[in-house]
Amino acid sequence: MEIPYTVNARKDTGLYNAKLGIWLFLASEVMLFGALFSAYILLRVGATPGTWPHGLLNVPLGTLNTIVLIVSSVTVVMAWASLKMKQFGKWRMYQGATLVCALIFLVIKSFEYNDKLTHYEVVTKEGDKFHVYDGHLVQEDKDKIVLHPSAHRLYTARAIAYGFGPEPAGAHAAADHGAKEHSDKHELITIQRSTIEHMENYGPKHHAYLAIYFTLTGLHALHVIGGAIVMAFFFGPGAKMWKTNPEQFTNRIEISGLFWHFVDLVWIFLFPVLYLL
Amino acid sequence: MSHSSTPTTGHSTSDGHHDVASEVRRYLIIFGALTVGTIVTVLASYVNFGSSTMNIVVALIIASIKAFLVAGYFMHLISEKKMIYAILVATAFFFAGLMYLTLWSSEPASLIHHQSYVP
Amino acid sequence: MQHSHDTHSHSHDAHHHEEMGFWSKYVFSTDHKVIGIQYGITSLLFLLFGFGLMGLMRWQMAYPGTPIPVFGPILEKLLGSAAAGGVMSADLYNSFGAMHGTIMVFLGVVPLAFAAFGNYVVPLQIGAPDMTFPRLNMASYWLYFLGGIVMLISFFLPGGAAQGGWTSYSPLATIIPTQGQTWWLVGMVLLINSSLLGAVNFLATIIQLRAPGMTWMRLPFFVWAQFVTAFLLLLAFPPLEAAGVMQLMDKVFGCSFFLPTGLMISGKVADVSGGGSPLLWQHLFWFLAHPEVYVLILPGMGIVSEILCNNIRKPIWGYKSLVYSLFAIGFLSFIVWAHHMYMTGMGTAISTFFQTTTLIISIPSVIILTVFFITLWGGSIRFNTQMLFTLAFLVMFGIGGLTGLPLGFNFVDLFLHDSYYVIAHFHYVVAPGTIFALFAGVHYWYPKATGRYMCDFWGRVHFWCSLVFMNIVFFPMFTQGIAGMSRRMYDGGANYSAAANKGLLGALPDSAIYSNVIISIGAWMLMLVQIPFIINFVWSIWKGRKVESDNPWEATTLEWQTPTPPPHGNFAVAPTVHRGPYEYSVPGAASDFIPQNQADTKAKASKS
Numbered sequence A: 001m002e003i004p005y006t007v008n009a010r011k012d013t014g015l016y017n018a019k020l021g022i023w024l025f026l027a028s029e030v031m032l033f034g035a036l037f038s039a040y041i042l043l044r045v046g047a048t049p050g051t052w053p054h055g056l057l058n059v060p061l062g063t064l065n066t067i068v069l070i071v072s073s074v075t076v077v078m079a080w081a082s083l084k085m086k087q088f089g090k091w092r093m094y095q096g097a098t099l100v101c102a103l104i105f106l107v108i109k110s111f112e113y114n115d116k117l118t119h120y121e122v123v124t125k126e127g128d129k130f131h132v133y134d135g136h137l138v139q140e141d142k143d144k145i146v147l148h149p150s151a152h153r154l155y156t157a158r159a160i161a162y163g164f165g166p167e168p169a170g171a172h173a174a175a176d177h178g179a180k181e182h183s184d185k186h187e188l189i190t191i192q193r194s195t196i197e198h199m200e201n202y203g204p205k206h207h208a209y210l211a212i213y214f215t216l217t218g219l220h221a222l223h224v225i226g227g228a229i230v231m232a233f234f235f236g237p238g239a240k241m242w243k244t245n246p247e248q249f250t251n252r253i254e255i256s257g258l259f260w261h262f263v264d265l266v267w268i269f270l271f272p273v274l275y276l277l
Numbered sequence B: 001m002s003h004s005s006t007p008t009t010g011h012s013t014s015d016g017h018h019d020v021a022s023e024v025r026r027y028l029i030i031f032g033a034l035t036v037g038t039i040v041t042v043l044a045s046y047v048n049f050g051s052s053t054m055n056i057v058v059a060l061i062i063a064s065i066k067a068f069l070v071a072g073y074f075m076h077l078i079s080e081k082k083m084i085y086a087i088l089v090a091t092a093f094f095f096a097g098l099m100y101l102t103l104w105s106s107e108p109a110s111l112i113h114h115q116s117y118v119p
Numbered sequence C: 001m002q003h004s005h006d007t008h009s010h011s012h013d014a015h016h017h018e019e020m021g022f023w024s025k026y027v028f029s030t031d032h033k034v035i036g037i038q039y040g041i042t043s044l045l046f047l048l049f050g051f052g053l054m055g056l057m058r059w060q061m062a063y064p065g066t067p068i069p070v071f072g073p074i075l076e077k078l079l080g081s082a083a084a085g086g087v088m089s090a091d092l093y094n095s096f097g098a099m100h101g102t103i104m105v106f107l108g109v110v111p112l113a114f115a116a117f118g119n120y121v122v123p124l125q126i127g128a129p130d131m132t133f134p135r136l137n138m139a140s141y142w143l144y145f146l147g148g149i150v151m152l153i154s155f156f157l158p159g160g161a162a163q164g165g166w167t168s169y170s171p172l173a174t175i176i177p178t179q180g181q182t183w184w185l186v187g188m189v190l191l192i193n194s195s196l197l198g199a200v201n202f203l204a205t206i207i208q209l210r211a212p213g214m215t216w217m218r219l220p221f222f223v224w225a226q227f228v229t230a231f232l233l234l235l236a237f238p239p240l241e242a243a244g245v246m247q248l249m250d251k252v253f254g255c256s257f258f259l260p261t262g263l264m265i266s267g268k269v270a271d272v273s274g275g276g277s278p279l280l281w282q283h284l285f286w287f288l289a290h291p292e293v294y295v296l297i298l299p300g301m302g303i304v305s306e307i308l309c310n311n312i313r314k315p316i317w318g319y320k321s322l323v324y325s326l327f328a329i330g331f332l333s334f335i336v337w338a339h340h341m342y343m344t345g346m347g348t349a350i351s352t353f354f355q356t357t358t359l360i361i362s363i364p365s366v367i368i369l370t371v372f373f374i375t376l377w378g379g380s381i382r383f384n385t386q387m388l389f390t391l392a393f394l395v396m397f398g399i400g401g402l403t404g405l406p407l408g409f410n411f412v413d414l415f416l417h418d419s420y421y422v423i424a425h426f427h428y429v430v431a432p433g434t435i436f437a438l439f440a441g442v443h444y445w446y447p448k449a450t451g452r453y454m455c456d457f458w459g460r461v462h463f464w465c466s467l468v469f470m471n472i473v474f475f476p477m478f479t480q481g482i483a484g485m486s487r488r489m490y491d492g493g494a495n496y497s498a499a500a501n502k503g504l505l506g507a508l509p510d511s512a513i514y515s516n517v518i519i520s521i522g523a524w525m526l527m528l529v530q531i532p533f534i535i536n537f538v539w540s541i542w543k544g545r546k547v548e549s550d551n552p553w554e555a556t557t558l559e560w561q562t563p564t565p566p567p568h569g570n571f572a573v574a575p576t577v578h579r580g581p582y583e584y585s586v587p588g589a590a591s592d593f594i595p596q597n598q599a600d601t602k603a604k605a606s607k608s
Ligand code: HEM
Pocket: C167, C293, C294, C296, C297, C339, C340, C358, C359, C361, C362, C365, C400, C401, C402, C404, C405, C407, C408, C409, C413, C416, C417, C418, C422, C425, C426, C429, C430
């Protein structure tokens, strides 16, 4: 006996196996990301007032990446529609476009990661005075480092303890997205290595916000990579199936598409939550 | 067992060119709507809706609309089978339970986060 | 391929299947029966191993600080200073405790109850050729295997395996400076992914691959139990996976998802960014782990219902109430989790909410048990080994469930929380409960899988001894707990004993301390009496009495209507189902059971 309904739908459920399978899997994914979102909310609600960053990430890049993912969602669904209309050539084009989108997304994301990983908080001690500097590392050698202060920064418990906390409410109003007020601070800072007490980049360890940011987007990026690998397989060696079993091949494209849309869907929530709010 | 010519009802296996062609137009419209939605989200974040809570609510409403478009049309949830609805309704319920109960029970506990850092 | 409806032909070898090499047939097989057996054997070995850890810990509890005879030197050889002089160190005690819980739950009982029995039996019972996604099924097993290996390797890390308990509460679990916890988390992520693949597969199989005529209300109760179990796994495990990933981030990248600001470790402020929530870990952990306890018990209930009907020769009393109760349990089990957290200070309103849901969920549990008991009424019971285990299950699970009720009240739990009472409660449900059901299942389905019976005499010996020693082990724990003895104490409570604290009110009475010795001896005896089972299990593969027919227990469900053992693909032709699962002793029928795929009630159920 062969396994039934691998290609055609079962009458009473109206589904073929893989379709049901992917939806079940997506249900579990909803719970996975849901738990991370609840962690996000808890961390945010529990944060010391004024220390949850606002506008730390690059909004234009985030918007661009959102659009890239939306475009890829369209190309994915068009790819499937092309196969439905038996236009294999068009499918190839759309499938290829999706892969390109996935790649662009990941490249942009890696630039954003790099930006955070080169951003430092530096505590110095000169005499018995502590100072906390913050900015991107632009130059470093044996005995000094050079920081470029950036418009947006985080206030860690450590910085607050040294008296470098967020400005009192009001002083900072509506300045979150604009860098103008800070322009006077934009000169480079040179710090002697010998004075450095502590130096830490904006990696996941630095702050609860960065922790959840890296975790959520990292997990999301893994999904993008996973989805892209599967779709690349269908684009390449897997496409042979179109000749032997076009219906099953179309199903496969539909299934991988459903997964891809879900990845897009997660991003639709990640974007405002992490970049804008 | 024969998986021969089981007649199927869903569009997933039986629709012809015409259905799909008209759906393609719909996909493009939704693409437009999603792009606009993205821009509106960004713009809305610069507008002060009274409180940061309101801003969050607005952003989440726009995101939900976008999510509905993706799930409803790109993923064809609008016309999916009952079984899938059943699975998703159960998931939505437990998702809501997880979020709501976790947050509810965490209010007094947030006090412990507020101890200060002593270097 | 023969096209007759008579699938209980004796032509064991006539069924064609492709010639496969040893590796693809027995190791990297995609056949649900082979995978089920792989799961079964692996998880039985893990159960034995986890039990062994506890056997060693019981020495330390009964005779604190003295070298363990025989095994002490071996431990010292293997693990070095952690067992210096053959004495179990506190660190070793902690890691054995944590790993005992983890291994028993995630590598032992769940894989055996859900994955092994589910894999072997479910497709057969619904008349399917295999699971829906055979390759995912294989991946599920190998992820499980890998997860198990990771857990085992972690014993040999410097500093040993995870020490934070199977619950791995943060901050404790995160700040223990050894790497055991990291490996634990990696292992758990593998195991969770394995379970998720399994859950998707089971749900898809039961929804899609039911044979013609196998309507929902004709499903054997075992299939229903596995269905709900799979649903619990599917939706409850991902939050633990998220929590595991976050704890891994804490451990590896120094994040502080679960570490609060100002955390002090050994009198020093920890170098963490802070702002995390220890409560979040508990929420996400118990969001899984409460449904998980139903994952532990529901498959057991399913097995019990099959064996019960088969040996009473009567239909189940109230099949529908069983199914609805099952759904109620599945549904409610997602909203009771914080009854494990009454003591965290999460607030009285929320405690009351969870207390209420906890008490509501006990209603369907009681209904299920009641249905089983009423089913027994007026039956002429066949007392074979599997039936003995089943009957014992009913009583033992009853004790375990009823003792859960006091724990469900938050004001009583203030007193009982983290005491040996809790240990006794859940062990009654899982050990003489689920594990007895699993033994019953092994005896029941063994002839289908191997074509031979297990020996009934040694089965009985195993049963009676296990029953006695299980109770000797677990019953005194209730009294110890009520006397105030905490769980997870390295010296078995000696430090808090009345002897060590003369005149102190509330010190542990001598009886509680002395019980440790009785319990430990009981545990070692329990271990010894597993030997008949192990020998019986292995011996019978080659030497057991051969079955006389494909349906030796004269059962109604479809798995008995296949050749023995079922070939690849299970059925020559998809069986058509004509009736419910438990048509025993139907008035006017030619024999006292009517297989589900038999059309005509008058025809004699062929018992060739
Ligand atoms: C019938 C209704 C049940 C009720 C009302 C109930 C209630 C409870 C409560 C309130 C606790 C927490 C006690 C504490 O930590 O202070 C608990 C612990 C536990 N229960 Fe149950 N329970 C029930 C059935 C079950 C079943 C069926 C199982 C497993 C098959 C089970 C397994 C466990 C386990 C493993 C723990 C301890 C977890 C730990 O702290 O390590 N319970 N139960």
